[in-house]
Amino acid sequence: xxxxxxxxxxxxxxxxxxxxxxxxxxxxxxxxxxxxxxxxxxxxxxxxxxxxxxxxxxxxxxxxxxxxxxxxxxxxxxxxxxxxxxxxxxxxxxxxxxxxxxxxxxxxxxxxxxxxxxxxxxxxxxxxxxxxxxxxxxxxxxxxxxxxxxxxxxxxxxxxxxxxxxxxxxxxxxxxxxxxxxxxxxxxxxxxxxxxxxxxxxxxxxxxxxxxxxxxxxxxxxxxxxxxxxxxxxxxxxxxxxxxxxxxxxxxxxxxxxxxxxxxxxxxxxxxxxxxxxxxxxxxxxxxxxxxxxxxxxxxxxxxxxxxxxxxxxxxxxxxxxxxxxxxxxxxxxxxxxxxxxxxxxxxxxxxxxxxxxxxxxxxxxxxxxxxxxxxxxxxxxxxxxx
Numbered sequence: 001x002x003x004x005x006x007x008x009x010x011x012x013x014x015x016x017x018x019x020x021x022x023x024x025x026x027x028x029x030x031x032x033x034x035x036x037x038x039x040x041x042x043x044x045x046x047x048x049x050x051x052x053x054x055x056x057x058x059x060x061x062x063x064x065x066x067x068x069x070x071x072x073x074x075x076x077x078x079x080x081x082x083x084x085x086x087x088x089x090x091x092x093x094x095x096x097x098x099x100x101x102x103x104x105x106x107x108x109x110x111x112x113x114x115x116x117x118x119x120x121x122x123x124x125x126x127x128x129x130x131x132x133x134x135x136x137x138x139x140x141x142x143x144x145x146x147x148x149x150x151x152x153x154x155x156x157x158x159x160x161x162x163x164x165x166x167x168x169x170x171x172x173x174x175x176x177x178x179x180x181x182x183x184x185x186x187x188x189x190x191x192x193x194x195x196x197x198x199x200x201x202x203x204x205x206x207x208x209x210x211x212x213x214x215x216x217x218x219x220x221x222x223x224x225x226x227x228x229x230x231x232x233x234x235x236x237x238x239x240x241x242x243x244x245x246x247x248x249x250x251x252x253x254x255x256x257x258x259x260x261x262x263x264x265x266x267x268x269x270x271x272x273x274x275x276x277x278x279x280x281x282x283x284x285x286x287x288x289x290x291x292x293x294x295x296x297x298x299x300x301x302x303x304x305x306x307x308x309x310x311x312x313x314x315x316x317x318x319x320x321x322x323x324x325x326x327x328x329x330x331x332x333x334x335x336x337x338x339x340x341x342x343x344x345x346x347x348x349x350x351x352x353x354x355x356x357x358x359x360x361x362x363x364x365x366x367x368x369x370x371x372x373x374x375x376x377x378x379x380x381x382x383x384x385x386x387x
Contacts, residue, residue, distance in 0.1 A: 234383050
């Protein structure tokens with residue numbers, strides 16, 4: 001296996017983009033990544049793009065071929081990757097494996113979703129397909145409802161409070177206020193979250209990630225060739241993926257995601273690090289309870305301590321562990337296919353020291369954690385400076 005490095009990154013502003021379409025978003029992110037890598041595109045010999053539901057959201061299938069065509073990369077093989085909200089993370093893993101194996105030498109990995117061109121009910125239906133259609137979506141369950149069940153069980157078992165969950169949103173909005181790419185750049189208060197409209201008790205509007213348009217892209221190549229294209233290459237030292245049951249009712253536990261636990265254990269072993277070695281982590285906070293579960297399952301805090309740790313500020317910028325410096329899915333936004341790639345872009349900027357007002361001090365190892373559905377897929381990547 002060859003060592004793999006990120007040599008170029010790029011992304012669009014995450015927002016409700018009423019002026020541009022699916023292909024325009026990818027073109028901007030891809031162009032920025034190629035420019036960052038000092039490449040023309042002629043060197044690219046493979047492309048992987050994570051996107052969850054273009055057929056449902058914009059009536060466009062065959063997205064891999066479309067994006068290669070629009071980016072001027074034909075006849076390079078281009079593959080669409082789908083794993084619900086983990087589509088971006090799995091696309092990154094696919095590109096990593098292609099370069100590590102020696103099959104490709106230079107790969108573009110992207111993620112995109114255009115979610116605001118259809119009514120909200122259609123978006124809810126499309127996202128519901130990330131769960132068990134027969135046993136969850138069809139009977140009427142929504143993802144806020146499913147995560148609300150997890151939240152209620154966590155509250156029952158560990159005493160987690162609505163205030164503790166709300167503190168996750170407050171922290172992520174503060175980080176998002178320092179990120180020019182974030183959908184929401186406004187600082188909010190605990191009271192704002194607690195008094196917002198209930199979506200699925202105990203989750204309220206400000207406990208939930210928004211509907212978002214956006215794209216992000218990376219350029220990967222072997223580490224031994226990376227320094228010719230980047231003065232600050234970032235090595236991907238671990239890539240791990242795991243699965244769990246699609247339906248929540250079949251899980252062994254409602255208060256942890258086994259796929260996250262398994263994937264993170266494999267990633268730590270591959271990278272030869274422990275959770276204490278991680279400086280910054282972008283975790284999948286589709287709902288505030290999801291960030292609390294993530295920091296527990298990833299080993300940053302003990303099980304049941306995610307709520308108190310969040311409330312005490314232990315996950316704030318330059319605290320015990322800097323979590324979701326981009327603003328996370330909550331404030332930066334969640335164009336589902338792009339999220340896993342955006343996480344890697346943010347960690348790359350942090351490791352390069354390019355995160356401006358949200359920079360983590362002495363940042364040398366970063367982690368990304370991308371989840372599909374309610375935890376049926378989890379992908380973890382660990383990265384470090386290679387310069």
